[in-house]
Amino acid sequence: MVAKKVLSLVFVRDASRILLGLKKRGFGQGWWNGFGGKVEPGETIHEGALRELKEEAGVTGHELQEVGLLKFEFVGDPVLLEVHVFSTTKYTGQPSESEEMKPRWFDVDDLPFSQMWADDSLWFPLLLKGSKFSGYFLFKGHHEILKYTLDEVERLEY
Numbered sequence: 001m002v003a004k005k006v007l008s009l010v011f012v013r014d015a016s017r018i019l020l021g022l023k024k025r026g027f028g029q030g031w032w033n034g035f036g037g038k039v040e041p042g043e044t045i046h047e048g049a050l051r052e053l054k055e056e057a058g059v060t061g062h063e064l065q066e067v068g069l070l071k072f073e074f075v076g077d078p079v080l081l082e083v084h085v086f087s088t089t090k091y092t093g094q095p096s097e098s099e100e101m102k103p104r105w106f107d108v109d110d111l112p113f114s115q116m117w118a119d120d121s122l123w124f125p126l127l128l129k130g131s132k133f134s135g136y137f138l139f140k141g142h143h144e145i146l147k148y149t150l151d152e153v154e155r156l157e158y
């Protein structure tokens, strides 16, 4: 049986910028990403997303919209990752560094794709234009995508 891990991933945006964090440890260390992590027992995915955003970036998110559903498999690993992607322009608090992430605003025209997960450059254009999207990526190691599907969708289906 394939085990499934459910994770959140949150992007905070303003008119021309997006808040990313440099992951300081663990999965994806050394890469820029949104904020998120494993959903804990007893919380909804949305609650998990808000908690991780607060823990990792010091920011309270409001009116999070779920915009993407991304599934990942890694060759040789029986675990399927199901990443729920959220976006918002509404937040309170100032981004601040945590044990896990070092936040920084990036201009949306100048994103550090060479220091991000390889799939991100494929779906970021959909995220940035405000579309909803659904994707599946099969990785070999953490750098190479062997195959993928990616669709712009009207609504997300689970």
Ligand SMILES: Nc1nc2c([nH]c(=O)n2[C@H]2C[C@H](O)[C@@H](COP(=O)(O)OP(=O)(O)OP(=O)(O)O)O2)c(=O)[nH]1
Pocket: 007, 008, 009, 010, 026, 027, 028, 033, 034, 035, 036, 037, 038, 039, 072, 081, 083, 117, 118, 119, 120
């Ligand atoms: N942008 C992007 N994010 C990804 C990809 N794959 C992937 O898991 N993520 C996200 C989902 C989560 O937000 C984050 C991984 O979560 P994590 O393992 O750090 O979870 P956590 O914070 O609960 O971890 P920990 O406390 O146990 O260390 O990375 C990807 O290919 N691209």
